[in-house]
Amino acid sequence: MADLSAMPNLWEKYAVPKLIRVACSQPAVMKDRSQIVPKADGDVLELGCGGGINLQFYDRSKITKLTGLDPSAELLDYTRREASERGFDMDICDGIGEAMPFADDSFDTVLTTFTLCSVQDGAQVLSEMRRVLKPGGKILFLEHGRAPDKGPEKWQRRIEPVWKHIAGGCHLHRPVAKLFETHGYALAENHAHYAPKTPRWLGWMEFGEARPK
Template sequence: MCQSCLSWYARCIAPYLVHAGCSAGAFARMRRRMIPRAEGIVVEVGFGSGLNLPYYDAARVERLVGVDPDGTMLGLAESKSRSLSFEVECLRANGESLPLSDDLADTVVVTYAFCTIPDPQAALNEIRRILKPTGRLIFLEHGQAEGPRCRRWQARLNGLWGRLAGGCHLNRDPLRLIRAAGFRVLEEERGRFQLPFWQLGSHYAGVAAPPRS
């Protein structure tokens, strides 16, 4: 595919395909379990089209800042946020360079975004910076499969999948990335994606805390 076609696809097609795929039941069930735990000033990195918005507990959220580099996705999210009872601010920015002050957030939420962020380690360093010392990172991710057969298929499909799915990597290990950034993983669980999402490997969920000072 030519470069101009790829650029058009990335702007006009991929955001809607990603939105549709991430609306599936396998993702919604995990959002329903984890997102209501966010509280205080919340920063969501990889805000996308706002698929987490229905699951926030309005009684616990003071303010939500959604950060995403994709203007098309943010446009979808903004239309959903107008009916909410808490303040929602959408910022167009990269996860590796958050335009937010130090120690701002009580909770940072990242769902199915470490797979797509070009430099997830830099993004995690930024998340550490903006989290309060008592803050928490809530994460939902897909990534490296546990079985060797699925891992081999993930490696084969990774390049093509990334071009079709907005830069998504199939075989990153989110728990390793989070720990390598100095976070303490307080809770973790994982499962296996079933058809039709087998290529996404393992499903990761958990809560992490910044390193102790």
């Protein structure tokens, strides 16, 4: 008899990374990435770098050093392969946003794309971002989150308990801008829209720039 207790771990290890790669590289998502990623400059930390999808959008002339952090070994393998194929010199680290293995004041830019939805403790991650940012540093973000309209928002609440188990802990209902604003950040830039050809309960996107107050 098959060991059914192993099925969730196999799903997380093999299926979820592929699901994330496909979902996070749809044309509408890639268009948004192309708007935010090139704004990274200086010493850059990409939080949730697994998959390496953003590498094609960096303006290398503006980057002094690029570091990536992700807890998924499988997604980090994709990142290493992408970096190698693109000739991108990048420090790739295994770790979580709640306890980043970096010294204080290490980075000019922290980039997070489709990552805050799946962290365990959003407040702690934002605290760690503040710690590792140099004075005057910035956070660039592209995230999906809580829809502003009652219909999609209602479906987000209904679907999220099941969705989290399918999609690697991804939350549908986290408020992106509010998360920054309630944890000591000012939004220097914030854009939001529903992604085209995407269910509205999944398609509310926010991207912009946040700086510690």
